[in-house]
Structures are given as C-alpha cells and as structure tokens.
Amino acid sequence: MSLKIVVLKEGGEPLGDVVIDARGPPEFFDAVILGGRELKSVVAIGAVEGGVPIGVGKYTKKPVAAVVEGRVVIRGIPISLYYELGILEREIVEALGRGVTTDVALEKLKEVVIRERRRYKRSQTLAILAKYVEGEVAELPPHLIDIVGNLSRDEARKLFEKLLEEIY
Template identity: 60%
Template structure:
C-alpha cells in the first residue's frame, strides 16, 4: 500500500487525512536538505522547524528538526520539488525512508539486547541498561561513544521506546 501524501499550501483548506503531511505554506525561514533515516531526501527541501511531535528528520545544515511523527502521521515542514510530486517519486522516496526508520529501531533493539544479555551473563547486572536509563531520565547528557554509535540517530523519545521494549524482552 502506497503512502497518501497531502501538501498544504497557501489558500488551500487544511486537509490532514494523509499518511504524510507536508506543510509548504508560508514564507520559508531557510532552505535545507532533509535527512530522514540517515538518507537525504531528494524530493523535499526543508523550509522551517517542526516544533511538535517526535522528531524523525533533521536539516543537514541547520541540524533543526524538520520532520516529526504527530499522532499516527508524519509531518514535514518543507516544499516538494515539482518533478517528484508530479511523477509519484515523492511517495516512493518517503515510503522507502520511513520503512528504513522502522528497521533502524529494530536493529538498535537487537544489538542492545545482545549487549545486555552478554553483560548479565558475565556480571549478573547490565552496565548498559543503567547508562541508558540515566540518559533517558536526563541524569546524564551524553552516552558513552560505544553506545552513541549503536543508537545512532535515534532521538530520546525513540530511544525511550526502544529501552522499554528492551527491558520487556530481557526481563
């Protein structure tokens, strides 16, 4: 099933029944390249900052969130490039990037599970679980490099859900 993409522009009534909502209304604050699941989107140019939802896409140069999950929809502050919009490549590119986002969290969960189980076999406790818990609760600001490499581009909210699933699976 393909994604239903709705593009909001000036003078168009707000319709938000799509899977992906691209807000192209208003004067752009800046232009940027959208990075979604570690991949540059060729079909959308970022125009502002997303201040709602769980961030899933950032601007390559500004490092500000430009895409987020809001409820069950993906919300992007950007302008679709005409060629992609007309040929349907926009939907295909978004579907591919969003599919990768789901796979990325599963890969992180699998790797963390291996580490935690290994630690618990050797030491009866998991240092990794403790560090993740402190990071998610805000007690520490940064993860050690070996964990930062594993969690990659996951934001705190995504990492929190991965952590909850990890605890559920291990215990």
C-alpha cells in the same frame, strides 16, 4: 505500502499519512535527512514544532520532520518534477519503511550511554552493543531491543559507529 501524501499550500486539513507543510514564508532552506538518508524530492523550509522528531535538516540540524498525532509532518516544499513523476512517494516510503529511524535511535542511545557514564563511569549499554555488533552476543537486552530491535546487524553496526563518533 502506499501512503497518502498531502501537500498543504494554503490552509486545509492534514488528512493524509504524510503531510508536507508548505504554508507560510520559509524560515530557512535545507536538505531533509529522513530515515538516515537525504531526500532529493523535498526541500525543508522550516522546523516542525511538537511531535516526535524523525527527520532533521542536513545543515541546520533542526527537526524538519516529525510524527504528530499519528501523521508524518514534513515542513518543506516538494520539488514539482519529483512529485509529478511519483518519485516523491517512493522516496518517502523507502525512508519511512525502516520503522525506527537511525537518527532517533542514535539520540536515544546517546542519552542512555551518557547517563550511564555519568552515574557509573562506564556504560554497560555501550559494551553490550559492541559485543552484539561483533557477533559475540546473539540477542540484546529488552531496553536495547526497544531502541534498535528492528535494525539489522549491519544497520546496528553503522549506528554503533555513529554513536562512538558522537560520544568521543
């Protein structure tokens, strides 16, 4: 999978698969967590407005990467050494290759579980996920397949552990 990565420094059209927006003065500096891993080749300099957030700042927890109109937009500055050696593209492809990022899946699951617990005092989703992670259930119901369907069982286990940490 080859992505066209465009770095916007001044004006210009975002005509790539991945757009790194380095325009304007930095709002803050932070590390980018994309696809559950920290990117070493990009430093976040601000939040992305609009779109579906897929990456957050490690320390600020603000959305620094999002899918906007079918493109991945990262508000940051690429580190030139990584950019020149081609490591930037490889790192972004690996992070985006997972499909649904674990951060987005975690937030969606957390919303579902909290909603169920408010309404029924128990979460059926949490119980089903626990059984799936332990191997007692072979398949997930459709509403969970939409959220975590493309994750392996090991990735689902890690996601389940993060979910429990954040809820309890």
